[in-house]
Amino acid sequence: MNIVVLVKQVPDSGLARQLDAQLRVDRNGANNVMGELDEYAVEAALQLKEVHGGEVTVLTLGPGQATETVRKTLAMGADKALHIEDDAVGGSDALATSKILAAALGRLEWDLVIAGAESTDSGMGVMPQMIAARTGVPALTGARKIEVDGTAITVEHQRANGYDVLSASLPAIVSVWDTINTPRYPSLKGIMAAKRKPVETLTLADLGVDAAAAGPAAANNEVLNAADRPERSAGQIVTDEGQAGSALAEFLAAEKFI
């Protein structure tokens, strides 16, 4: 079974993040890492490969520095990668991104596509469904468990108060939450091996996607303004010297919670 994993490089959520002068995600200032949920997608693909065989290909759309994220997935154990890189892509909206990723998927052979349920930067959580709409394959999104048996795929779709068991036939696309597994760390051997694994880089023209369909001019919405959320005003901090529990109750009473 051949699997394509969609990974996106994002600014590290643990550090300060901002929009740049053009009100786009600042990818230069921040330390860039693989999208948090995408690591779980890579791990899910590797685990399926261990059982069913086949190849794991990583697909990313992003600037040159996204190669680092690609290398990490190869070090974890993915077999090869396709990196779509084109200056025309910056400032694209989700619709254009899905068009490009769907075109790239058209050049790869796969039975299953695995994505994160949402990216750590835009956090829209729509790409897997959009790509499904464009490629015409069934989408089983928000999975906490995946099982493949021949051409049948079954996932547990996580909900707030339980889960739904979804079933479909391959080829299909799934997206995963962090409840699905524990991503592995690349081993030293994996890191060395990654250096020899093939990474193909293609442009929009290579994919046959018109550059005019991407970028800010093609986007369907624009960001007008961005501001830091006003800091919550610092409250009262007490150090417990034996009476802070009562003080806490008093605060709750004053705020009318008791």
Add this chain to the structure above:
Amino acid sequence: MTDILVYVPNSGKHAAEVLTLARTLGDVAAIAFDDAAASLAGEYGATKVYQVEAAGADDYFVDPKATVLIDLARQSTPGVFLLPSTDEGKALAARVAVALENGLLTDVSGLEADGTATQDAFAGSTVVTSKATKGFTLATVKAGATEPAPAPGSPAVEPVAATVSEADQRVRVAERVDEPAGDRPNLAEARVVVSGGRGVGSSEDFALIERVADALGGAVGASRAATDAGYYPHKFQVGQTGTTVSPQLYVAAGISGAIQHRAGMQTSRVIVAVNKDSDAPIFGMADFGVVGDLFQVLPQALEEIEKRKLAKARPGPAALSGAPG
């Protein structure tokens, strides 16, 4: 007035919020797939309800409803189309966006009549305003965007008969497993949430968190470290990959306040933190913080809460004198 199309799922406060917001923008036409959704739409001021009859739609994931929504959006050419920012709402919105090649704004927390939307970026540390520049405004609305306010009316009901095509039967919902909700209020909608983190240390000790929640009539939440460690079931996780809550009161005990946790609770009105590490980031956002051991602080607070509740329940001295026995 602009026509506002709203997808109404069959339950809850979130759907009522979306309808309430929609009403401020124009005449609301609601899409309902069952009677509960249709009556919710009427109660919250829709002027029209598309009452969809699509036998078997619930047996399949996303596709059947997406087809109906796409058709209605095409026919009714709305100025704005709103859905709740739930997994289902986002999946449906994504389908509509691609089918109509129309842009999409997710997780909006506000929307003006001129189409200006407010959205959180970077786990809420940045607030942006944005606007659709082409087509209509297609957006999913975040929970807690507005206070739901009923405005009962008698909407015109337009029945829509839909069939579930074979193409829409690709993803079967083979089984629905609902985990029991218990007696406490629903986490996402609770007025008070009391959450425990890794600092609680064990599943047995989560009983203390439950007791505080019960004393305040609240729901219990947990950090990911606590759910990962098995102290408390995953469905109670608050944060970026768990539930987003926006209660009047959020109590965080033994929680450090990692960005992914803050993403799910930072719009709470009042935040209380108990943590033995004075450098824990949670204190940076707390209205009332106690630097101390939660196993000392919470039992004492509980005792005091119970005392105060009793004092309130007991009639005052004046009333007492006239009361029998």
